Amino acid sequence: xxxxxxxxxxTIEDALRLKNEKTGAVYIAGGTDVMVQIKDRELRPSxxxxxxxxxxxxxxxxxxxxRIGALTTIAxxxxxxxxxxxxPVLMEAARRIGSVQIRNVATIxxxxxxxxxxxxxxxxxxxxxxxxxxxxxxxxREVSIEDFFQGPGESCLLxxxxxxxxxxxxSDENAVAVFMKKGRxxxxxxxxxxxxxxxxxxxxxxxxxxxxxxxAPVPLRLRAVEEKLEGSILSEKMIRKAQELSKNSVSPIxxxxxxxxxRRQVVGVFVKRSLEKALTWxxx
Amino acid sequence: xxxxxxxxxxxxxxxxxxxxxxxxxxxLRDTLNxxxxxxxxxxxxxxxxxxxxxxxxxxxxxYPVFEVEGKxxxxxxxxxEPENRLSLLxxxxxxxxxxxxxxxxxxxxxxxxxxxxxxxxxxxxxxxxALQGNLCRCTGYVQIIEAVKKAAINIRDSx
Numbered sequence: 084x085x086x087x088x089x090x091x092x093x094t095i096e097d098a099l100r101l102k103n104e105k106t107g108a109v110y111i112a113g114g115t116d117v118m119v120q121i122k123d124r125e126l127r128p129s130x131x132x133x134x135x136x137x138x139x140x141x142x143x144x145x146x147x148x149x150r151i152g153a154l155t156t157i158a159x160x161x162x163x164x165x166x167x168x169x170x171p172v173l174m175e176a177a178r179r180i181g182s183v184q185i186r187n188v189a190t191i192x193x194x195x196x197x198x199x200x201x202x203x204x205x206x207x208x209x210x211x212x213x214x215x216x217x218x219x220x221x222x223x224r225e226v227s228i229e230d231f232f233q234g235p236g237e238s239c240l241l242x243x244x245x246x247x248x249x250x251x252x253x254s255d256e257n258a259v260a261v262f263m264k265k266g267r268x269x270x271x272x273x274x275x276x277x278x279x280x281x282x283x284x285x286x287x288x289x290x291x292x293x294x295x296x297x298x299a300p301v302p303l304r305l306r307a308v309e310e311k312l313e314g315s316i317l318s319e320k321m322i323r324k325a326q327e328l329s330k331n332s333v334s335p336i337x338x339x340x341x342x343x344x345x346r347r348q349v350v351g352v353f354v355k356r357s358l359e360k361a362l363t364w365x366x367x
Numbered sequence: 368x369x370x371x372x373x374x375x376x377x378x379x380x381x382x383x384x385x386x387x388x389x390x391x392x393x394x395l396r397d398t399l400n401x402x403x404x405x406x407x408x409x410x411x412x413x414x415x416x417x418x419x420x421x422x423x424x425x426x427x428x429x430y431p432v433f434e435v436e437g438k439x440x441x442x443x444x445x446x447x448e449p450e451n452r453l454s455l456l457x458x459x460x461x462x463x464x465x466x467x468x469x470x471x472x473x474x475x476x477x478x479x480x481x482x483x484x485x486x487x488x489x490x491x492x493x494x495x496x497a498l499q500g501n502l503c504r505c506t507g508y509v510q511i512i513e514a515v516k517k518a519a520i521n522i523r524d525s526x
Contacts, residue, residue, distance in 0.1 A: 089387035089433045111431070118390070118429040119410040131387075135434060158423070182500020183478065185411055187423040188430070269499050270412065 085121070088130045095139065095245060098132055099220050102243045105130040110245065112154055112193035115185050140192075140247060145169055147253040153192025153215075153246040157204075158183075160191060170251060172207040172260035172278060179203055179264050192246045195231065198238045198301070199272075205232070205302035206278035207262055208249065209294035216248040217241075225250065232301035258282040258290065259364045263353045267340075273297045274341040275349040279357035281312075283365035288312045293357070295350050297340075298333035305332045308354065322358045329354040374435045376401075377445030385432045392416050392427040395442060403443035403473045407502070414501035417474035418442050424481035426500075443473035446480070455525060456480055459518035460511070467505035475501045479515045487523055491516070 088105075092098040102108055107129035111117045120126040134140055140154035145165045160166060160177045167174040180186055180194070180203045194204045195215065208228045216225050220243055228249075231238050240246065254260075264276040275297045282290035291312040293305040308328050315321050335346035369384040376399070383398050395401045395418070407415035409428045416428040419441040446454040453461065456476055466472050475498060482489055482497035489497070494515045503511060 086386065086388045089431060091433060091436075114429050114431060115411055115426075118431070122409055131431065133431065133434065181411075182414065183481070183497055184414060184417055184424050184426045184500045187425050269496075 085124075085127055087128050090130060090132045091136045092132065092134075093136055095137055095218060095247065098134060098137065098245060099218070099243055101130075101132050103220060105132070108132050110134055110196075112190040112196070113156065113188040114193075115181070115189045116193065116197045116199075134245065140245075149251040151191060151249040151251070153195075153248060154190050155192075157181075157186040157189050157191065157194070161186070170207070170211065170254055170260075172210065172262050172280070173204075175262040176203045176207045176264075176278065179262070179266075179269070182270055191249060195228070195249075196238060196240065196246055198232055198234070198236050200235055200299060200301055201273045201276070201297040202302055203264065203273065203276065203296070206276055206294045206296050207260070208251075209302060209304055210260060210278045210280040210292040211251055211254060212292065214250040215246050216250060217244045218247045219244045223247075229304055234300045255280075255282055255290070257284075259361050261357050261360055263356065264296075265349050265353075272340065275335070275346045275353070277350060277353035277357060279354065279361070281358070281361035283317070283361055285365060286317050286362060288315055288317055288361075293329070293354060295329070295333055295353075298335040298346050298350055300334075303333065305329055305354075307332050312358075317358055317362050322355055325358060326351040326355040372433060372436055374437060375439040377441060387433065389432045390428055391418065391420075391430040391432050391435055391440070394432050395427060395440075401442050401444050405470055405473060407470070411500075412502070413471070414474045414478060415471055417477045417501065419477055419481050422481070422484065424478045424497075424500075441477070441480070443476060446476065455521045456483065456515075456518040459521060460514045463510045463514035463517060465507060465510040465514035467503070467507050471501060471503045471505075475503065475511055479518065482515070483519055483522060488519060489515075 109128040111131050111133050140152045142152045144150045157177050157180050191204050194202050213228045214225045258280050260280040262278045265274045278294045280292040291309045293308050296302045330347040330351040335343045337343045372385045373382040395404050405415040407413035411426045411429045417424050418427045421438050478501050
């Protein structure tokens with residue numbers, strides 16, 4: 084086991100200062116990814132800067148829209164009294180993450196900053212068009228969640244920056260949003276996953292936001308599918324077209340968890356089911 | 368460099384010297400000799416290392432020890448009743464044949480305890496969800512679920 088020093092700053096300012104002072108330091112949130120990367124020797128930090136003791140980072144505020152502190156645990160998101168009512172799709176994704184033990188410590192910001200193509204929390208945030216707030220030593224900036232992801236394990240975070248908040252605008256009251264994930268068992272990372280947000284007027288699709296996970300280098304918005312759907316009547320034929328287009332809009336790989344072909348199939352089926360679900364709801 | 372850390376372990380305050388890079392499981396097993404907590408995968412998949420921190424089940428193999436400062440930790444050793452008696456939850460595991468090789472048992476029991484402490488009357492679906500993060504490679508899951516159901520009844524009856 085490689086040794087490192089462990090720091091527990093109480094303020095964001097102290098955390099940023101430590102990160103600049105200590106070469107080879109990494110931030111740690113819940114640790115469910117970082118601790119595994121250290122064990123596997125993918126990460127060899129000289130210092131660990133824990134963000135878990137900064138109270139400002141773990142607050143949730145819901146007022147139509149929402150501001151979720153990046154250090155909020157997945158369990159606290161699930162338990163929150165009003166967040167789930169405002170953004171049910173966020174809750175569906177949170178419940179599908181790992182185990183109780185993982186959800187009790189893993190954080191929403193950690194899930195995003197790990198930048199895995201299969202990050203469960205990324206998909207609802209993509210269809211809700213969330214922004215993330217990034218704080219550096221001298222700057223604070225807001226970035227759309229879509230621009231945040233740059234590649235597998237890569238984000239637009241600068242070396243010292245900390246993700247402080249996830250920002251959500253008031254959700255469209257007519258829109259329905261769904262999250263679907265295929266894993267071998269609940270504990271597993273997704274083989275493929277889809278989130279969809281659809282605003283319907285009868286069978287006319289006014290607005291569509293669709294995102295897919297584990298099927299590209301980053302959690303991906305399927306813009307071509309969205310454009311095809313918006314302003315269209317969701318006929319059986321249109322749903323089939325959207326299913327085919329979804330399969331061709333992603334670039335999955337074959338790896339230990341699944342094959343390229345199967346992942347394409349799953350994304351197509353999930354998009355089809357999302358559209359059928361939205362249609363049923365809008366007609367009720 | 369070692370520095371002191373203090374926390375509450377199974378109801379009593381402990382002060383131990385720890386190194387920065389240690390995990391909670393390292394201190395429990397190697398420093399405090401509480402070897403009831405098992406290390407299986409070491410990466411949060413198997414749940415053998417499950418302990419309860421401030422009422423919540425966590426994987427002690429992913430928990431940096433200095434995060435436990437001032438918190439309340441419960442390990443399997445903390446479930447023992449006076450005169451070496453087993454707790455009702457442990458006894459239910461024994462009575463249901465929910466123990467085969469025994470390696471996963473402490474983790475299973477602590478996940479079940481965290482559930483029953485917050486939800487004394489869980490449905491089978493809730494029990495399964497609570498134990499999702501605990502693997503039993505002897506695959507005795509049916510008896511384990513039964514044991515938690517029985518324990519829930521016995522604990523409610525005893526109160």
